[in-house]
Amino acid sequence: MVKPAPTLDDVAKMAGVSTATVSRCLNEPGKVIETTRDKVMKAVDALGYTPNFAARVMAAKRSFTIGAIVPTLDNAIFAKGLQAFQEALHSRGYTLLVSSSAYKPVVEKEQIRTLVARGADGLLLIGYEREDQIYTYLAQQNVPALVAWAFDANGPVPSVGFDNHAAMYAMATEAIDRGHRRLAMISGACTGNDRAQRRLDGVKDAMAARGLSPDALAVIETAYTIEAGEAAFARLMARTPRATAVICGNDLLAVGALQTAKSLGLDVPGDVSLTGFDDMELARIVHPTLTTVAVPHREMGQTAADELIAMVEGSSPGRSRLLETRLVLRASLA
Amino acid sequence: MVKPAPTLDDVAKMAGVSTATVSRCLNEPGKVIETTRDKVMKAVDALGYTPNFAARVMAAKRSFTIGAIVPTLDNAIFAKGLQAFQEALHSRGYTLLVSSSAYKPVVEKEQIRTLVARGADGLLLIGYEREDQIYTYLAQQNVPALVAWAFDANGPVPSVGFDNHAAMYAMATEAIDRGHRRLAMISGACTGNDRAQRRLDGVKDAMAARGLSPDALAVIETAYTIEAGEAAFARLMARTPRATAVICGNDLLAVGALQTAKSLGLDVPGDVSLTGFDDMELARIVHPTLTTVAVPHREMGQTAADELIAMVEGSSPGRSRLLETRLVLRASLA
Structure with missing residues (x-):
């Protein structure tokens, strides 16, 4: 049933050029003059030619494909950074393939394997906490990887991210x-999520530094969704003595908490203050507007793309970059 | 610099099984008993073995990878449906790779080529409007494709989606x-976006059916973002006579419009009514809550996954499915 696939020869004949020229058009288009490239790409299109990518990878030593594995595609948590990452890759001739692990380490591991098997030149991973074996595997396969959304100067691979601990330390101190x-905290699930764990530690360390007992912090760990924030806030408000400020692990949790506060008849920030993390669009749209931590999503995506390409192309051994976050003081914290 | 990659033989030797068994574990894991599969997968892990996927594709006739190309990863527009799509694929042993075209047909075309070159067994595409050549290419390559977020019983490939025209026709009639x-409309850019075009047509046809002139509809086409909705609404409100109801192409545009209404001191729905499309979480969080169209995102994702796998595995020629949308009447329409 499968038709014989068109070959490099077929394309070269139709375009009236050598096979080496066709190969160069596909692998290093920047080195071919535009009229030739147009002729070749028209033949590629007309014949429906798909490069034999094993051969192509060998010829170019790369596939011009970068993989990214994010914990979730839902709720735009990673969307803004990924969009910037993709735009920067695209401007350099690379295509991004994204996979979502649903916050499950075992799924992430499968997806890393799949992306490597599909010929990805490099991988973007979120956070640094995962089995050592995975880093060994990537080194064996000679596939550069870069961590984002977290920063660890001594991690197994370079990171372009921010300091989750310092950001939340600043918010709790405020x-x-x-x-x-x-204080109380609605946190993301910390197991296997270094970003959530570091944010929680940041709040506790800020309390200790100001002479409060970190053990007094009421913490609920839950999923990073509005619904989970709604339920967690209701549970926190049922406790006595009631917290006067609820630090949330991200903006979705804080927006959920705000919804429940309204339905309980609690005034924010009069009765209880709320803070978020990420500075998503939601944060300025809800009423009262949300005090939160602004994360440099676009800068992180762009910088990560530049650095990962440099690693793939061999022009950098991989340099880590720590980006700044900042407190955005709006109306929900009194 | 690249180490010699471990081979199928190495894995078989370490696991103490035949190469045929290793191959079966990788391609049809359901057909291998668990203890054997565990032994083999441990050897695969220990050696960092990556299947030679050209050979694997030939042996299994598939790669267990499905590609999806969506217009944007931003703002959760496609996130909920994709998440359901991915979960359903995962439960059937397939991995999803997602690519985002930034609403650019030329980028989508590149990404289709990349995903086919990376060995995708099948593709999910959003909407049916694209060059015929792409459908010809996919047929030549023998890669099944399915369209979602739109429905066309006579399209070049099957679709699992909803009727954008009927949904907006119902909203405008309401x-x-x-x-x-x-009436006025803030629409997504219609060029190359059949969903946006059909929604706009739905509003115009509803006006005609009720004896209003469709030419009287003030339309602004813009990007599907909150910021764009803010700007478009300000322009619409500067016109006289002023519209009493602004139909928005999606919830983000409507939320943007709502923000501008507040800053202009206009009461919604007292001075002007607003409606959205998608029933995102945002719609119930803003004040007043947003009247919108609920789209069966999860059902669409699941159904599309089942159908696309059936096409890839040859058990279905590809059946289209029309899913229902419904009006969600909240506070923003008076």
Whole structure:
């Protein structure tokens, strides 16, 4: 049933050029003059030619494909950074393939294997916490990887990200300095998620630094969704004494908490203050507007793309970059 | 610099099984008993073996990889449906690779070529409007494709989606039947986007059916973002006579419009009514809550996954499925 696939020869004949020229058009288009490239690409299109990519990878030593594995495609948490990552890759002639692990390490591992098997030149991974074996595997396969959304100067691979601990430490300190003594936190699930764990540690360390007992922090770990934030906030508000400020692990959780506050008849920030993390569009649209941590999503995506391409092309051994976050003080924290 | 890659033989020797068994574990894991599969997968892990996928594709006639190309990863527009699509694929042993075209046909075409070159067994595409050549190419390559987020019983490939025209026709009819005579629309860019075009046509046809002139519809086409909705709404409100109801092409545009209404001191729905499309989480969080069209994102993702796998595995020639949308009447339409 499968038709014989058109070959490099067929394309070369139709375009009236050598097979080496066709190969160059596909692998290093920047080195071929435009009229020739147009002729070749027209023949490629007309014949429906797909490069034999094993051969192509061998010829070019790369496939011009970069893989990214993110914990979720839902809710735009990673969308803005990925979009910038993709735009920067595209401008350099690389295509991005994205896979989502649903926050499951075993799924992430399968997807890393799949992307390597599909010939990805390099991988973007979120956070650095995963089995050592995976880093060994990537080194064996000679596939460069870069971590984003977290920063660890001594990690197994370079990272382009921000300091989740420092960002949340600053937010908790701000809340304490405004007079809050009874803090609570709605956190993402920390197991296997270094970003969530570091944010939680940041709050606890800020409390300790200001003379509050970190053990007094009421913590609920849950999924990073609005619904989960709604449920967690209801549970926190049922406790006595009630917290006066609830630090949320991201903006979705904070927006959920805000919804529940409204349905419970609690005034934000009059009765209880709320803070988020990420500075998603949601944060400025809800009422009251959300005090949160702005993350340099676009800068991170662009910088990560530039660095990963440099690693793939052999012009950089991989340099880590720590990006700045900043507190965005709006109305939800009093 | 590249180490010699471990071979199928190496894995078979380490696991103490035949190469045929290793091959079966990788291609049809369901047909191998668990203890054997565990032994083989441990050897695969230990050696960092990556199947020679050209050989694997030939042996299994597939790669267990499905590609999806969506117009954007931003703003969760496609996230919920994709998440369901991925979960259904994963439960059947397939990995999803996603690519985003930034609403650019030329980028989509490149990505289709890349995913086919990377060995994708089948592709999910959004909407049916694209060059005929692409469908010809996919047929030549023998790669099944399925369209989602739109429905066309007579399209070049099967579709699992909903009727964008009928959904917006129902929304506009609802607005007219509530007494609105001066309608305006903030639409997504229609060029190359059949979903946006059909939604706009739905509004115009509803006006005609109720005796209003479709030419009287003030239309602004813009990007599907909150910021674009803010700007477009300000332009619409500067016109006289002012529209009493603004139909928005999606919820992001409507939320943007709502923000501008607030900053202009206009009461929604007292001074002007607003409607959205998609029923994103945003729609119930903003104040007033948004009247919108609920799209069966999860059902669409699941159904599309089942159908595309059936096409890839040869058990279905590809059946189209029309899914229902429904109006969600909340507070923003008076």
